[in-house]
Amino acid sequence: MNFIYSFFNQPAIIIGLISFIGLVALKKPIQKIVTGTTKTIIGFLILSAGGGIIASALGTLGPAFENAFNVQGVIPANEAVIGIAENLLGTEMSLIMAFGFLVNILVARFTNIKYIFLSGHHVLFMAALLAAVLSTAGFVGVELIAVGSFLLGSFMAISPAIVQPFYRQVTGNDDIAMGHFNAVNYALAGLIGKWFGNKEKSTEDLKIPEGLGFFRDNTISTALVMIIIYLSTFLFADAAVIADMSGGDNVVMFAIVEALRFTAGFVIVLQGVRMMLAEIVPAFKGISDKLVPNSTPALDVPVIFPYAPNAVLLGFVSSVVGAFIMFSILPFFDLPLIIPGLIPLFFVGAGAGVLANATGGVRGTVIGGIVNGLLLILLPAILLPLLGELGFANSTFGDADFAFVGIVLGYLFNWFGKIGIYTIVAAILVYFGISIVKKPKEVKI
DSSP states (O other): HHHHHHHTTHHHHHHHHHHHHHHHHHTOOHHHHHHHHHHHHHHHHHHHHHHHHHHHHHHHHHHHHHTTTTTTTTTOOOHHHHHHHHHHHHHHHHHHHHHHHHHHHHHHHHOOOOOOOOHHHHHHHHHHHHHHHHHHHTHHHHHHHHHHHHHHHHHHHHHHHHHHHHHHHHHSSSSOEEOOSSSHHHHHHHHHHHHHOOSOOOGOOOOOOOGGGGGHEEEEEHHHHHHHHHHHHHTSSOHHHHHHHHOOOOOOHHHHHHHHHHHHHHHHHHHHHHHHHHHHHHHHHHHHHHHHOOEEEEEOOGGGGOOOOHHHHHHHHHHHHHHHHHHOOOOGGGGBOOOOOOOHHHHHHHHHHHHHHHHHHHHHHHHHHHHHHHHHHHHHHHHHHHHHHHOOOOOOSHHHHHHHHHHHHHOOOOOOOTTHHHHHHHHHHHHHHHHHOOOOOOOOO
16 A cells, blocks of 8 residues: 555656656657656656745745734645545555546546546545545445545546646647646636636736836746745744744845745746656657547646746736635635635646636736635635544645535535435446547637
8 A cells, every 4th residue: 555655646756657658659769768758757856846946935925924914724735634634544545546547547548538637646635535525424445445436537537628628728739738636716717717808918918118128037027026925924024933934034135035936946847847748748649549549648737837927927916815805704604714825826826827818818817816716715614614524623625626526525425425425426427428429529729
């Protein structure tokens, strides 16, 4: 079990293995197989390192924000829930992960839902959620693992399919898809952009006065915006709190360095994405041609960032606004107080921003980002009481699909017992059956 858990907890190895299998299927020479596999892994590790730098920089901004504006409540954290789930249901969770990946491949092979989900950490999170909800619903042993694996593998195929119509508008092709369990928010952001925005006025075409031409450089504009955010937060926070974080450094200098560290992480992410895609997309063609015809790799959300860097920043800022609007009104609905977590707000907000920009330009990005922020607080607030019943008190998931799936499965069981869960299983099987029979539409790009 430890090997299975460790394997799925190392997404770089999963991505590298996919590249290796694809290159072998294409009968590439040994030197190309070695270099392509290695570069894919290194590119993903560069991407992950950049993401880690961003998360670390936001890790100082979050507590400072809570202190500066006297915010208290529960912070959504996938990792916190995972730690509890691993102790309670480690074996079941590992088996659901392994068999769920197999189900995903079978769905892609035999239906017209041709997406293979390659974000291992999100597979792990969803496996933990399903193990927790199903065990509380009375599922045990083989039944728990079978139902959990089927649901996980199904969601791994369905989630990218929901987002792909909007993802395609960003990339201009179907070479890659979204492998990040926030399909509810991403699709809604794309629809909101379409309904309320104007895609002709893209965030990437914003006119900047000649004297401010340096703002056209995405690195510089990101750095300046983040410096403003960090300075305005750190200067309002208690001096002792910031001194403890900074080790006694000057607050202004600490804020500037942290903002620039965030920017450096963002630049590293973009570089890692370019390196990984240069190898994984051609290699995946081997899998598509030989093993799972016409399949598409679903990759983590930072892969979409280079397509619209301005939308990344605008989507993040708009999502923060939406999150704090929802935070301020939660008490009126008698719901738990969820503190906006800046890490999910950045990554999900950035992805939603890029997708909303493709369908609705600047206005779509702003409105879509605000709605994304609203949901990233509302959904965990609804899920939290249910997780408390499952033995996960004071912990909740930070991403939309985990919360949505947990809410649906949890309340279906509360209302209908196991029959409610099996109704979802039956509905998914019908959906797959229709997909097999129905010929997919030709897509004009």
